[in-house]
Amino acid sequence: MERDQLLGMIKEEQAKNGSVSDGAMAHIAQTLHLPIGNVYGVTTFYSFLSTRPLGRHVIHICKSVPCFLQNGAMMAAAIEKELGISPGETTSDGRFSFELTNCIGACDQAPAMLVDDEVYGDLTPEKIGEILKSFE
Ligand code: FES
Numbered sequence: 001m002e003r004d005q006l007l008g009m010i011k012e013e014q015a016k017n018g019s020v021s022d023g024a025m026a027h028i029a030q031t032l033h034l035p036i037g038n039v040y041g042v043t044t045f046y047s048f049l050s051t052r053p054l055g056r057h058v059i060h061i062c063k064s065v066p067c068f069l070q071n072g073a074m075m076a077a078a079i080e081k082e083l084g085i086s087p088g089e090t091t092s093d094g095r096f097s098f099e100l101t102n103c104i105g106a107c108d109q110a111p112a113m114l115v116d117d118e119v120y121g122d123l124t125p126e127k128i129g130e131i132l133k134s135f136e
Helices: 002-017 022-032 036-045 072-083 125-133
Strands: 057-062 096-101 113-115 118-120
Touching: 002 022, 002 036, 022 036, 057 072, 072 096, 072 125, 113 125, 118 125
Parallel strands: 057 096
Antiparallel strands: 057 113, 113 118
16 A cells, blocks of 8 residues: 555655655655655656756656667757756756656657657757747
């Protein structure tokens, strides 16, 4: 029962505070009577959960093979150039965080990325620039 609630509580914490802090993991572990290692393991397993604060918008560029073969690395480089941050970093104004991720299920539109929950495919560096401009 407690284990069934674990992912739900972690996702709720992520949605409420934008990340799952050490303190939040300890609280969840105590509430569900689970070892904190279990909470940490689940939190760090999913690429859409984070143990550190993220920007208002989170970009996930797909690094899996189908996207890689369609110039996925070039798209990641375009984001680095556009925002001045590397994967795993957040812009100083807190507007964007940038992460690499495994397949997001949009291989037919490779190269693809997620910005928050929205999928963007058939990317080009120019298209990425236009997409990012639409986010505050
Ligand atoms: S490999 Fe990139 S979306 Fe599937």
